[in-house]
Amino acid sequence: MVIDIKKLIALMTDFGYKDPYVGVMKGVIKSINPNAEIVDLTHGITRHSVLEAAVNLLVSAEYFPQGTIFVVVVDPGVGSERRALLIETNNYILIGPDNGCLSLLIERDGVKRAFDISNSRYRLLKISSTFHGRDVFAPIAAWVSRGISLEDIGVEIDVDSIVKVSIEKPMYDLEEGIVIGRVLYIDLYGNVMTNVKADYINLIETKVGSRLNVIVGNSEHQCIYERSFSRVPCGELACYINSWGFLEVAVNMGDASQFLKVKLGDKISFKAT
Amino acid sequence: MVIDIKKLIALMTDFGYKDPYVGVMKGVIKSINPNAEIVDLTHGITRHSVLEAAVNLLVSAEYFPQGTIFVVVVDPGVGSERRALLIETNNYILIGPDNGCLSLLIERDGVKRAFDISNSRYRLLKISSTFHGRDVFAPIAAWVSRGISLEDIGVEIDVDSIVKVSIEKPMYDLEEGIVIGRVLYIDLYGNVMTNVKADYINLIETKVGSRLNVIVGNSEHQCIYERSFSRVPCGELACYINSWGFLEVAVNMGDASQFLKVKLGDKISFKAT
């Protein structure tokens, strides 16, 4: 077997799975570079949720090969004056609108160079006002995968000018013994991932098998701190360090986001019982 | 990097994403031609909507490389006497049932040769009555991608015998100053694409930023003619030339098809205010 490293292009959008939009982006890529390999990261991002896209990219990227080209099209401002970006981090190439969707990964990975590709000559000849995934981002990803040098594709820009999304960091209230976090992601099954890392949760002296209180608004719920949701009885609330390293709340065989009535960005706190 | 042009097979079905039907079609293709490259155009076509499939193929095909083999399986008549087709247009190979799903693209691209593959010896040995995607269309696509000559695969037929779908062309009523169109497609987000091209809409002296009336049945709604839906306030009705070149109506951050109560094929008209 010959290992011949091909550039991988990973796509993430909020286009869903009904329309031919993602398929057409792949057609564009394959027209420019028949050798490009394309992987779907997901197309199920909640419509226009830049924060959800940014979080997904942050947790997913490290599992892809060095040099992977990520194309993120969650783009509520398409057709406005928002810039289109091409970012070279220390590990990856990121392509997408300048609305913050790339910013969490940028912050962690470190940027080598950043480019404005809004008027790149590597876009398609005809540019629509509503589908830059097809007209700008896909073709530029394909040209990058063919090895065109980045400075030929865009105009270098100051990293500090890139739009950022931010999530309040978790906090520990020593007096009350409470870790105060935020909802970072809710998955298909209603599992509620927070921005609380294991070292925070250790502050409230939690051991596997012990009980915690989860506080959302004025409601307080008991849950069991476990290694996984499958460790608690069906229908009961569990919390555990999830596969990305964040504290997550789930109902075994149920939907924790509905049970807790939380949405992305909401405050969610944890306290020893 | 060696550019080694492989035949691309693009799949479009109404199978959705729950069942293993699409995966099995890919298994069949890979069993016959391990080198075939497969792209999903979409599997979200509304069940049995031949017109929707035809429209999607029409707008999408031009973004794929010349020579792409399109397999369309939207096949309410599977198990009946309807023919199975293999069409060589001036740009592509089209494979699917003879129910009109290929006809809009055929009309635009021009046909070089058309074949009946209903009894092709390149089908699987065992043919079911309900899954020709697996038993007929996928294997024939795979054999075409291996370079088998088309006349060995099917029996040449008269192009005029192919079943067509048709959509009334838009009309301009000079007296009333109304452009009368039809709903051509409704996407996941409820954006309503019509069959009205930009040159029709110019007849009613519309400028970007001006207002139009959208007429559906007895209802008339004001909307803003813009470059994209993101240019109007949230919850408001916008119309714009969409990324395929057709007039489209959307509600910014909302669902225009629900708001207007329209479905595929419905009459939808536009008038200056």
Place this chain on the structure above:
Amino acid sequence: MVIDIKKLIALMTDFGYKDPYVGVMKGVIKSINPNAEIVDLTHGITRHSVLEAAVNLLVSAEYFPQGTIFVVVVDPGVGSERRALLIETNNYILIGPDNGCLSLLIERDGVKRAFDISNSRYRLLKISSTFHGRDVFAPIAAWVSRGISLEDIGVEIDVDSIVKVSIEKPMYDLEEGIVIGRVLYIDLYGNVMTNVKADYINLIETKVGSRLNVIVGNSEHQCIYERSFSRVPCGELACYINSWGFLEVAVNMGDASQFLKVKLGDKISFKAT
């Protein structure tokens, strides 16, 4: 064209299409073997339905090339003590949790060797308690596709120790003239596939076009035995030998599972009228 047989990795999960979980598994595979080819069998398995996964794998596998590596991640017991398996059948490599999801195919294909990979050194370095698709099953599939010998990957185990799912076989009640089956699968459109094969249905002297009674609980419904659902009028109940060779009940343009009020595993019987 050079035919260069690459190892195909086919993925089946209950992860659905919203989250980046499947995409991340592909990133892991591509990081280990950039030449691996990945096909999605389906990610729409009903959450935690081991039986549904087992049935899907059973009917689908034969359409894939010999040597295909199937990765099945329907894993309600992730984080518990259940084993992780690598099975070499006479035709394929199967990878997944030891909960029965591989067992129906194993039973038919015959096992050459079976391995416990729960503690394989080919897992990722950091193993989470909730996402073995990423941390165990995907990396091991990738290493297998690179040609690592199976005995280096896991510890050989006794085939008889593998957890099995079972479905009661259909039965023929000679006195009543009834074939008693079970619901084996319900597809996206509500078509109800049973475990009744054609030879059973022949026992009740059924000819294409004749009527049968379908019995579920205390309800009895007439349906037409046909070659496919498209042969009966819209809204009517049809039964036919489906594309996998099993008796299936459908409502033309409707949802038979809702009409009959059945779910996976339910008893469903057939009787001549």
